[in-house]
Amino acid sequence: MLVRFIILVGYVAAFSALRAYLRDHPPHFEGKHIYEFERLGQALVRMWGLLLWPLPGLMWIGTMPIPALIIAILSFLIPLDIFLVFFAIAGVLGLPSKSLIDKFSSWLPAVFSILFTLLILLTLVRYAFPFWQFMVFLAFVTIPPLLAIILVMWAAPNIIPATPDEPRRALRLLQQFAGFFTTFPKPSWIVEDGEVKTRIKGNPFLGVGPGWLMTEPENLVVLKGGTDIKRVVGPGMLFTEATESPYQVIDLRNQIRVARIDARTQDGIEVNLPISSLFRTDPGYKTINMESLANQDPWPYRNQRDIYQIVFYEEVDPTGKTPLEAHQVRPWDDIPLKAAINRVKQVIPEYSLEQLYSLVPGSGTVDPASGKIIPETGNLTRSTIGAAVRETVKAAVEPLGFQILGGGVGNKIVPTNPDVVKQRVETWKASWMSKVMDWETDAQIQNLKDLSRIRSDARVELLSQILQKTSMRLEDKENAGRYVAHHLLENLLHLARNSQVKELLPESALPTLTQLQELTKGE
Amino acid sequence: MRTNEYQSPRLIVVSTIVLIVFLAFTVALLVAFFPAIFPEDADLHPLNLLLFSAAFGVYLYVAIATVLELLAQFAEQFYDLSREDARHLIQYLLTGIPVEPPKRPLLRIQEGQTLPDGPLVMYMDKVGGPGYFSVAHDSAIVTGKLGKLRRVLGPGFYTAEPFEKVWDVIDLRPQRRSLRVEFMTTDGIPAYCDAEIRFQVAGSGHTDFAYSYEENIPAQPYPFNPALILKLATSKYVKSREGAGRVQDWRIGLVNGALDGLLRDTLEKYSLDHFFNPRYWALRSEGAIDKASPPPEKPIALLEIQAKIEEEMKRIATDRGIVVDMVQLGPVLPDEEAISRQWLEFWQAKAQRPVTAYNLSEDARRHKLLEKTSVDAQVELVTSMLSKLQDLDEQKSEVPAQLIVMSFMDVLRTMSDRDPAVQLLMYQQAESLMRIINAIQKDKAPFAIAASTPALPPGSTNLNSDQ
Numbered sequence: 007m008l009v010r011f012i013i014l015v016g017y018v019a020a021f022s023a024l025r026a027y028l029r030d031h032p033p034h035f036e037g038k039h040i041y042e043f044e045r046l047g048q049a050l051v052r053m054w055g056l057l058l059w060p061l062p063g064l065m066w067i068g069t070m071p072i073p074a075l076i077i078a079i080l081s082f083l084i085p086l087d088i089f090l091v092f093f094a095i096a097g098v099l100g101l102p103s104k105s106l107i108d109k110f111s112s113w114l115p116a117v118f119s120i121l122f123t124l125l126i127l128l129t130l131v132r133y134a135f136p137f138w139q140f141m142v143f144l145a146f147v148t149i150p151p152l153l154a155i156i157l158v159m160w161a162a163p164n165i166i167p168a169t170p171d172e173p174r175r176a177l178r179l180l181q182q183f184a185g186f187f188t189t190f191p192k193p194s195w196i197v198e199d200g201e202v203k204t205r206i207k208g209n210p211f212l213g214v215g216p217g218w219l220m221t222e223p224e225n226l227v228v229l230k231g232g233t234d235i236k237r238v239v240g241p242g243m244l245f246t247e248a249t250e251s252p253y254q255v256i257d258l259r260n261q262i263r264v265a266r267i268d269a270r271t272q273d274g275i276e277v278n279l280p281i282s283s284l285f286r287t288d289p290g291y292k293t294i295n296m297e298s299l300a301n302q303d304p305w306p307y308r309n310q311r312d313i314y315q316i317v318f319y320e321e322v323d324p325t326g327k328t329p330l331e332a333h334q335v336r337p338w339d340d341i342p343l344k345a346a347i348n349r350v351k352q353v354i355p356e357y358s359l360e361q362l363y364s365l366v367p368g369s370g371t372v373d374p375a376s377g378k379i380i381p382e383t384g385n386l387t388r389s390t391i392g393a394a395v396r397e398t399v400k401a402a403v404e405p406l407g408f409q410i411l412g413g414g415v416g417n418k419i420v421p422t423n424p425d426v427v428k429q430r431v432e433t434w435k436a437s438w439m440s441k442v443m444d445w446e447t448d449a450q451i452q453n454l455k456d457l458s459r460i461r462s463d464a465r466v467e468l469l470s471q472i473l474q475k476t477s478m479r480l481e482d483k484e485n486a487g488r489y490v491a492h493h494l495l496e497n498l499l500h501l502a503r504n505s506q507v508k509e510l511l512p513e514s515a516l517p518t519l520t521q522l523q524e525l526t527k528g529e
Numbered sequence: 530m531r532t533n534e535y536q537s538p539r540l541i542v543v544s545t546i547v548l549i550v551f552l553a554f555t556v557a558l559l560v561a562f563f564p565a566i567f568p569e570d571a572d573l574h575p576l577n578l579l580l581f582s583a584a585f586g587v588y589l590y591v592a593i594a595t596v597l598e599l600l601a602q603f604a605e606q607f608y609d610l611s612r613e614d615a616r617h618l619i620q621y622l623l624t625g626i627p628v629e630p631p632k633r634p635l636l637r638i639q640e641g642q643t644l645p646d647g648p649l650v651m652y653m654d655k656v657g658g659p660g661y662f663s664v665a666h667d668s669a670i671v672t673g674k675l676g677k678l679r680r681v682l683g684p685g686f687y688t689a690e691p692f693e694k695v696w697d698v699i700d701l702r703p704q705r706r707s708l709r710v711e712f713m714t715t716d717g718i719p720a721y722c723d724a725e726i727r728f729q730v731a732g733s734g735h736t737d738f739a740y741s742y743e744e745n746i747p748a749q750p751y752p753f754n755p756a757l758i759l760k761l762a763t764s765k766y767v768k769s770r771e772g773a774g775r776v777q778d779w780r781i782g783l784v785n786g787a788l789d790g791l792l793r794d795t796l797e798k799y800s801l802d803h804f805f806n807p808r809y810w811a812l813r814s815e816g817a818i819d820k821a822s823p824p825p826e827k828p829i830a831l832l833e834i835q836a837k838i839e840e841e842m843k844r845i846a847t848d849r850g851i852v853v854d855m856v857q858l859g860p861v862l863p864d865e866e867a868i869s870r871q872w873l874e875f876w877q878a879k880a881q882r883p884v885t886a887y888n889l890s891e892d893a894r895r896h897k898l899l900e901k902t903s904v905d906a907q908v909e910l911v912t913s914m915l916s917k918l919q920d921l922d923e924q925k926s927e928v929p930a931q932l933i934v935m936s937f938m939d940v941l942r943t944m945s946d947r948d949p950a951v952q953l954l955m956y957q958q959a960e961s962l963m964r965i966i967n968a969i970q971k972d973k974a975p976f977a978i979a980a981s982t983p984a985l986p987p988g989s990t991n992l993n994s995d996q
Contacts, residue, residue, distance in 0.1 A: 028602075056591055141557075149554065151592065153547070153550070154595055158599065166607065186603050187602075199771070223676055225676075262777065295760075363716065381715075381798035381799050389794060416790075420719065498914055501907050504907070519915065
């Protein structure tokens with residue numbers, strides 16, 4: 007009994023140690039081919055190594071009149087039979103061909119193992135042993151492995167996502183699961199953020215399909231074979247066949263692509279302008295709405311042919327690429343933009359720089375006062391170019407399976423030479439300068455006017471006249487005193503007649519001065 | 530353990546089966562080995578049966594533990610999870626989720642996003658459910674499962690189906706965004722305009738309630754319309770194949786797409802002077818006619834543009850399932866520094882005008898004052914002369930000219946002595962006159978005057994020089 011107890015304790019200890027080891031050394035695909043029997047060995051050890059050990063069976067030695075070797079062999083073989091059958095079902099030994107011979111070959115290990123077990127059992131007829139005790143022994147070595155297999159077959163489909171209507175769903179999921187432990191796994195891919203990401207690395211070309219692939223709700227995937235294109239799948243989850251692998255992901259959502267290009271105007275000015283293209287793959291007549299959601303309809307697209315055309319319309323354009331990249335194709339989602347770029351470069355030379363910024367002549371209501379188009383009513387040249395480009399792009403790419411949603415020439419058209427903008431600013435400034443100069447000139451004129459008015463001081467002029475006139479009359483020296491007095495009075499009179507002075511003089515001033523002047527007049 | 534429609538009863542079934550198998554084996558063991566353990570000559574101690582039963586139990590446990598370990602190893606790599614998360618995932622996938630609190634795993638969605646403190650298997654977009662979604666009052670989600678859109682969920686607490694993931698989150702709260710629209714004017718000058726927009730997911734009821742009674746406030750402050758949420762979530766634009774922010778959501782689409790395009794298309798129809806033209810307003814306030822060519826454009830009222838933009842944006846937004854509350858535009862300003870400098874120069878010139886005018890006005894006033902003084906002096910001169918000569922006039926006889934001249938000189942002397950200001954004005958003239966008279970009488974100088982010559986006042990004119 008003590009030995010049995012030690013065996014049991016040893017088994018538990020061995021289980022713990024082996025489990026820790028396998029946990030720390032998970033299956034890892036090296037990228038090279040692994041032969042079928044090596045796969046089988048890896049899977050046996052990694053999956054069922056803990057249950058294959060005959061240690062529990064050894065406890066039964068001595069309980070029945072059966073040789074210890076037979077008990078040990080049966081303790082090992084019976085679980086092995088179960089596991090080999092499981093592996094045969096799970097396709098661990100699956101060969102690329104589906105011929106009967108290959109199918110039979112995959113079952114050979116299980117068949118041999120079962121036959122060997124039966125032979126061992128046949129040898130038991132030589133011994134007399136209690137039947138029911140032997141049956142309990144058989145139950146002891148059979149039930150736990152069987153339970154493990156049942157659990158795996160039940161659990162594997164629950165942890166790997168698969169659509170319920172997938173053909174042979176449970177079997178394929180089991181194959182996916184078991185394949186992982188062979189160190190030669192069946193590949194699994196998931197599309198995230200529009201990119202195919204490998205979750206479990208496998209080699210589909212070594213004949214170990216199927217693989218597993220799940221897309222996002224908005225993606226399609228083109229699958230390729232070894233040298234051919236197989237099919238377009240998605241959106242959703244699916245199993246890939248042998249040799250199939252993702253070739254390209256197509257995003258079914260609305261797409262917008264923007265680029266800046268250089269083009270030359272009619273007047274030879276090089277401008278840099280942004281162009282955009284809004285598009286998507288043609289969704290056909292279906293739309294996404296609450297009804298489609300209730301029906302669990304996939305993201306709509308018209309047909310696989312569109313997708314095929316779009317993907318294989320991609321061009322190899324080495325322009326601007328390094329020699330290493332020169333052979334790479336321009337992605338499918340660049341096609342509409344590329345068409346737009348070409349068209350814009352054709353259209354821009356039809357316009358001058360002035361026209362690019364202005365409203366299209368005749369496109370709106372003309373203001374009779376200024377003779378210009380009322381801005382609110384006119385169309386931008388940029389918009390007109392955009393519409394023309396859009397139409398061209400539509401004609402070019404919609405037959406491929408695209409649907410053009412919009413696009414055109416965006417903001418902002420900038421001359422590549424900054425001097426052009428500077429010149430335009432200078433032009434704009436000119437009208438402003440004229441006004442400022444006008445103001446300055448006005449101020450100067452006013453100043454001059456004021457000065458000139460002041461210089462015409464009446465008093466100075468008057469006295470000048472007095473002196474001039476007086477001097478003229480000095481030739482007659484006999485009457486010089488009289489003349490002086492007379493003209494003095496005359497000038498006083500002149501002063502008094504000044505309107506500003508007159509207002510301030512008494513009313514008698516003028517008559518008095520006039521009378522005195524008369525008195526000094528003489529002969 | 531309680532179960533519901535989502536919590537799997539399979540664990541109970543499996544546990545029960547395992548227990549039954551174990552008990553059945555133990556019973557079978559006892560029955561089969563009963564004769565061998567109780568006779569006196571029995572070679573098998575009864576404790577051996579206990580040991581076999583325990584060994585069977587251990588073997589069963591090893592089988593179950595092995596399977597769970599295999600599943601965890603597979604899930605770890607298949608879903609790219611940590612060991613612990615893989616174990617939790619296996620547990621939840623096989624046994625379902627607990628119905629009693631704490632309800633885990635739980636993915637909280639609030640403020641328009643999934644909270645990063647949620648369990649990894651839920652939020653990392655790797656596996657999804659089973660679990661719970663707790664969607665706050667301000668958010669709505671669209672879920673996906675196995676590569677297809679699954680459900681639209683508004684605020685509330687939900688059970689996530691196995692592999693059901695949050696595909697998109699829509700923020701139900703009002704949104705405000707600022708935008709700078711750069712454009713070229715019709716005169717080819719780069720300019721920009723800042724704009725603000727406030728909008729919100731459309732839906733019924735969000736403005737229908739009134740706080741007439743406190744008890745009547747709605748449980749959900751924001752509208753939720755599943756069809757519109759689905760529309761918004763599926764109307765995104767993808768900008769590039771990779772990189773952060775490669776997807777343009779409904780908010781960016783409305784602001785950077787619709788508003789930016791509409792505003793630019795509108796503003797680009799105008800010249801720069803249409804937006805901001807001090808020259809126009811300067812001339813308008815003066816009522817003057819501008820001689821510059823071309824004449825200044827009348828600036829457009831930005832509020833009118835704003836109203837049109839707002840109206841158009843409301844129309845566009847309604848088609849998309851969004852309500853636009855308001856659009857506000859900032860002033861249109863030029864990119865070019867030269868423009869701002871020009872405006873500054875213009876403003877300076879405009880501001881300088883009253884200063885210049887004031888200076889000139891003061892200048893003129895000073896001269897006017899001098900002129901007035903001159904007039905006053907003339908009045909005084911005439912008045913003084915008049916008073917002197919009135920006596921001569923009353924005699925009605927011939928008045929000697931010399932007497933008149935003497936009277937004049939007497940007046941001048943009196944004025945000169947009385948007021949230095951008058952002296953300044955009159956002295957020069959008197960001096961000139963005396964010179965003339967002296968010249969007439971040849972060396973006879975009856976009216977000699979002082980030789981000193983006062984300084985000329987500013988602005989006065991030297992009569993000698995004029996002659």
